[in-house]
Amino acid sequence: MKIGIKLIGLLRLVIAQPLSILRFSLSILMGKYVLERLNAIFQLENNIQYALSKTWFTSLLPDAFLVLDSNLYTTVKFLIIVSAFGAALGILGRLNLLVLAFLCFYVFGVGEGIGVFDHHTSLPSQVIFALALVPGSMKLSIDYLLMHFYNKRKNRVLDFASNPKWGLNLVLALVAITYFSAGVSKLRYGHGMSWMDGSTLGFYLKERTIKYEGGESQLIIGDSKIKENEKWKDEFGFIAHTYGNFQTKKKLNDIAEYIANNKFLVVALSIGSVLFELLAFVVFINSKYRNIYLISAIVFHLSIGSLMGISFRQYRLICFFLIDWDYYLRFTFKKLKMQHLLNG
Structure with a gap:
């Protein structure tokens, strides 16, 4: 008993410490997912010449970030791996979470710019960014362990158990x-x-388009007869898609x-x-x-x-x-x- x-x-x-457990799991999962998306983008034929539509985020970046060559691929791949494991283990955890969030916005933004619309990533990318800022996301981490030993030598005790509620509430608000x-x-x-x-x-x-050859590509249907003031976020008169x-x-x-x-x-x-x-x-x-x-x-x-x-x-x-x-x-x-x- x-x-x-x-x-x-x-x-x-x-x-x-739910935010700490979430930080570990989500960092690994999103690191893997963003790496897969990066590989998919760079496997496109002639991707350097591909006409890239800029999202709100990629439009803020220098043009050098949008030149999809092998040097950029190697650099971004390295940053994804380092930031994902660093964020998960909590080694410079908040910094690595910020880097991973930036890479999510960047890589998925480029993917959206070439026509891959994936709202799987919208919430988790924002949650990773929030975890970099809110209290309670680093209690189960190597960073916190080192802080514990340092404070112990100074005869100070860290408060492990309690966390301000606003951190968890902010993440819950993103979900809601x-x-x-x-x-x-x-x-x-x-x-x-x-x-x-x-x-x-x-x-x-x-x-059922996936059953047919090339079926992984979605069909986007537009109507050129739609009046300009009735179009929604595009120039094609988007009306439907598979x-x-x-x-x-x-x-x-x-x-x-x-x-x-x-x-x-x-x-x-x-x-x-x-x-x-x-x-x-x-x-x-x-x-x-x-x-x-x-x-x-x-x-x-x-x-x-x-x-x-x-x-x-x-x-x-x-x-x-x-x-x-x-x-x-x-x-x-x-x-x-x-x-x-x-x-x-």
Whole structure:
């Protein structure tokens, strides 16, 4: 019984540092992902001559950053590896987090500039940047360990257990804003309530271009007859695109097809997805609602991954470590302690 109480106590001490655990895991995952994107960009044929559209971030950079040659590739690859491991282990952790965040904005910005639109990376890139600034993200790190030994020699004690709440709340706010804005976007750019009639979700579920040669490229459809003042963020009169369903397993494709062809199910899921996203700020009510929402988000992305082959692994990781696990451990701890007292 005593061992169980001590183990849960130790586990609660570690779980009390969710931003540190998130920093370690997300740095490794995003380092791997940004490296894969870098390799994909430099594997394009004639990428030096490729017409690059600048995003808000890449437009701030000197032109030398956008000359995609082998020297730049080697330098950026080295920086990604060093910053990802440095941020994960907490060696000059905050500096490496800032460098990794910059590289995420840069590499994914270049990818978007050549037509690879990937909102997998929008939230995790911002979270990495936030982790470089907020308190509590470096408690489980080599930097903190060295600070501990230094302060010990000076007869000073660092406060390991407590962290200002605003650090965690800022990361939670990034999550809530991301989901909430996705829901608002569906209503705003889906012609009001028409997104929830199921036709858009049904189109996504039935999309199968990946099965055909060259199917990994999305088809972007524009209308040159659209009036200039009615165009949205482009010069082509963008009206539609193939979102890309990357699930190739027949059984899962059959399930997606069934849902897409079942009017009740596809409408229910469309309405449910919008409501889910619009309710994102319930994470700030209390731990119970925060946990329910974050667990629902994980299930939400697992469902998308099963039906469309889009994992949103980074989102799931962020949601998992932001769950208030101590909310569940407190009851176990109290129960074991009570039993221990009753048994003498």
